[in-house]
Each structure stands twice: as C-alpha cells, then as structure tokens.
Amino acid sequence: xxxxxxxxxxxxxxxxxxxxxxxxxxxxxxxxxxxxxxxxxxxxxxxxxxxxxxxxxxxxxxxxxxxxxxxxxxxxxxxxxxxxxxxxxxxxxxxxxxxxxxxxxxxxxxxxxxxxxxxxxxxxxxxxxxxxxxxxxxxxxxxxxxxxxxxxxxxxxxxxxxxxxxxxxxxxxxxxxxxxxxxxxxxxxxxxxxxxxxxxxxxxxxxxxxxxxxxxxxxxxxxxxxxxxxxxxxxxxxxxxxxxxxxxxxxxxxxxxxxxxxxxxxxxxxxxxxxxxxxxxxxxxxxxxxxxxxxxxxxxxxxxxxxxxxxxxxxxxxxxxxxxxxxxxxxxxxxxx
Ligand SMILES: [Zn+2]
Numbered sequence: 001x002x003x004x005x006x007x008x009x010x011x012x013x014x015x016x017x018x019x020x021x022x023x024x025x026x027x028x029x030x031x032x033x034x035x036x037x038x039x040x041x042x043x044x045x046x047x048x049x050x051x052x053x054x055x056x057x058x059x060x061x062x063x064x065x066x067x068x069x070x071x072x073x074x075x076x077x078x079x080x081x082x083x084x085x086x087x088x089x090x091x092x093x094x095x096x097x098x099x100x101x102x103x104x105x106x107x108x109x110x111x112x113x114x115x116x117x118x119x120x121x122x123x124x125x126x127x128x129x130x131x132x133x134x135x136x137x138x139x140x141x142x143x144x145x146x147x148x149x150x151x152x153x154x155x156x157x158x159x160x161x162x163x164x165x166x167x168x169x170x171x172x173x174x175x176x177x178x179x180x181x182x183x184x185x186x187x188x189x190x191x192x193x194x195x196x197x198x199x200x201x202x203x204x205x206x207x208x209x210x211x212x213x214x215x216x217x218x219x220x221x222x223x224x225x226x227x228x229x230x231x232x233x234x235x236x237x238x239x240x241x242x243x244x245x246x247x248x249x250x251x252x253x254x255x256x257x258x259x260x261x262x263x264x265x266x267x268x269x270x271x272x273x274x275x276x277x278x279x280x281x282x283x284x285x286x287x288x289x290x291x292x293x294x295x296x297x298x299x300x301x302x303x304x305x306x307x308x309x310x311x312x313x314x315x316x317x318x319x320x321x322x323x324x325x326x327x328x329x330x331x332x333x334x335x336x337x
Contacts, residue, residue: 002306003328003335004059006177006223006260006284007067007108009097011054013046016096020075023089027081037088040096047100058287059107062306067287068332069097070111070142074190076181078147083117087124090115094128098136109335110138111177116147118154122165129165133172139334140221141169143176145202150185150194157202158209166215173333175219175258178202191290199227203257207240207249212256219256219331221282224290225263230275258331260284261305261323264291269308278319282327283309 019040026033059067071093078086090113097110112132114125132138143165146152155161169176183194199222206212206220222229229236233249240249260282263269272281285305295302309320329335 001066001325002064002283003066003068003325004064004284004287005068005221005282005328005332006262007055007069007287008072008289009050009055009069009093009100010072010288011050012072012096013042013050015040015042015046016092019092020077020089023081023085027085032082034082034084035088037091040092042096044099044103047096047103051100051104054288056104056107062285062304064283064285064306066106066335067108068111068140068328069100069108070177070179071097071113073142073179074182076113076116076142076144076179077149078116078144078181079118079149079184081117083115083120083124086117087115087128090128094132094136094138098132098138101137110136112136112138112141114141114143116144118147122162125165126168129168129172129174133174133334137334138174139332140174141176142179143220144180145178145198145205146180149181150183150188152201156209157205158211162211163214166211166218169219170215170217173217175221175331177221177223177260179223195224195290196227199224200229201227203227203229203236203253204239206253206257207236207243207246212252216255219258221258221260221331223260223262223284223286225261225268225272226259226276230259230272233275254280258282258327260286261309262286262290262303263305263308264302265295266308266311269305270312270314273309273312273314273319273323278315278322279327281323282331283324 093113101108101110115128180198182190188194237249240246258280262284285303291302
C-alpha cells in the first residue's frame with residue numbers, strides 16, 4: 001500500500017476557472033461585491049476525463065494506491081476579494097474534491113481548502129473544516145500561513161488569531177498541511193521560492209511560539225520536504241537551544257510535525273531520510289504539480305519520488321514501509337476509520 005499524502009486537483013475542467021474569472025470581474029467592478037455562491041456545471045464525465053489521463057494514470061504508472069487529494073493550491077488565492085469571495089470559491093473547490101472521492105473512493109480521499117481571507121477571523125475556516133470532515137469524510141486541510149499571497153501581512157502562526165482553528169483541528173483529530181497559494185509579490189516565484197520559503201517560515205514560527213506547547217496533540221505536515229528545514233537542522237537545533245523554557249528541538253517538534261517527500265532528486269531524499277526520523281516522514285509527490293518535466297540525468301520524472309525512496313540507503317525496509325503508508329495512517333486517523 002502506497003499512500004501519496006500530497007496531490008492537487010490541477011486538471012479541473014475550464015468551468016472552474018470560468019467561475020473564478022466571473023468572481024474577479026465582479027470584484028473589479030466593486031471590490032466589496034458579496035456576490036452569491038451560484039452554481040458550477042461540471043458533469044461526472046468531465047471529472048472522470050480530467051483525471052483518467054492525468055492523476056489516475058500517474059498512480060497506475062508509478063504503482064501508488066491512494067492520493068490524499070486537495071484543490072489546486074496555487075488557485076486558493078486567499079488574497080482575492082473578500083470573505084464572501086473566498087467562501088463561495090472554497091466551497092465549490094471542496095465539493096469537486098468530494099465528488100471525485102465518491103467517483104473513485106479507492107484512489108482519492110479528500111483534504112479541504114480553507115476559506116481564509118486576510119483581515120477576517122478564522123470562523124469561516126472552522127465551519128468549512130467541520131463541514132468537509134463531517135459531511136464529506138475529508139481527513140485533513142491545507143492551512144495557508146500567509147493568505148496575503150506573499151506579503152506576510154497577517155499574524156504569525158503562534159498568534160491567538162489561529163487558536164480557534166487549532167482547537168477545531170484537535171477536536172476533529174485532523175492534521176493540517178502548511179500550504180501557501182500563488183505569490184502575488186513579484187519577488188517570489190510561486191513554487192520555486194514562495195512555497196519553500198513558507199515551509200521554512202512556518203516551521204520557525206512553531207519554534208518561536210508556544211503553539212506546539214499549547215496544542216500537544218496537534219499535527220502539521222510541512223510539505224516539499226520541509227523547505228530548508230532538514231538541510232539546516234543544526235541551525236534550528238542551535239536556535240532552539242538558546243531559547244529559554246524550550247526543550248530541545250527533537251522533543252519540541254517530533255510529536256507534532258511531519259515532513260513529506262516532495263523533494264525531486266536523490267541526494268535531497270537521502271538527506272531527508274538521514275536527518276529526519278523515519279516516523280516523521282510521509283510519502284508524497286505533489287501530483288500533478290509543481291515540476292512536470294523529465295530529469296535528463298535519470299530519464300524519469302522529477303516528481304517520481306517513489307524511486308528515490310526505494311533507492312535510498314538511509315532507511316531500512318521497515319522504515320520505508322512506514323514512510324509509504326504506516327505514518328500516513330497514524331497522522332491521518334481518518335484514513336483508517
Ligand atoms: Zn502542494
């Protein structure tokens with residue numbers, strides 16, 4: 001059993017983009033436009049067609065079984081419009097994921113986008129998480145630490161602002177993957193720097209705040225191999241050591257923080273498996289996603305991450321089994337209930 005904990009619906013039919021464009025047009029006319037949810041006319045056949053030559057084919061080609069599936073991250077666009085914009089858009093995106101999990105229950109299980117909106121409370125996100133878990137059987141969510149889209153104007157993750165959402169995560173026993181959306185700050189490339197920078201930034205915010213101490217049962221997945229975290233583990237250990245009232249880094253984070261394997265070369269995976277305990281690593285490839293090409297050095301897709309894990313000498317067979325499925329079942333209790 002191989003569970004890919006990080007997949008996005010990047011191949012949605014054009015109607016989804018048309019809906020977003022209509023929202024943006026209404027906002028251009030009136031930035032405070034509340035609009036209404038409206039409808040999205042996408043048939044089951046369109047959903048099947050959008051997946052069969054793409055994510056489903058990749059699963060089959062690469063021998064993975066189940067993808068933990070969420071809406072397209074770069075399209076979350078939490079900075080766009082107002083809380084109504086974000087709420088309607090998010091509800092539609094999550095409902096498409098739910099329909100896909102109903103069409104292909106063996107291949108996909110849902111993770112929620114959240115209707116975050118800068119300057120507003122997390123109340124709508126609490127409600128949407130509850131709806132997605134209780135009505136749709138979703139098993140987690142993608143939490144954007146920077147809904148401004150690359151300007152980091154909001155409160156950091158240790159701020160009390162986020163606490164009602166963390167309480168709901170713990171109550172429902174679902175983890176959050178830390179995941180920003182597209183950068184609208186031209187200093188940042190979305191997948192090349194904003195994503196990796198946000199992964200590293202979120203991790204550091206967990207160290208400098210009391211978040212992990214206040215929520216001892218909370219679980220976060222830091223994607224893209226943890227950004228710069230495993231590579232700079234010694235720096236983080238040293239920084240935490242200098243903080244009064246904090247235990248050492250391993251004790252502080254390893255009960256709560258997990259790293260995925262979206263690292264697209266062998267030496268990177270080798271380092272991840274060497275530095276981070278196997279129990280804290282979850283298999284993922286981010287299909288269909290950030291880097292779509294073939295590596296001329298290997299002849300295989302950069303994001304065919306299963307190969308790197310299988311080839312690595314830095315984990316035992318038993319540890320690799322944990323990485324491929326056992327850890328996911330522990331981090332996402334909804335996978336087994
Ligand atoms: Zn992603």
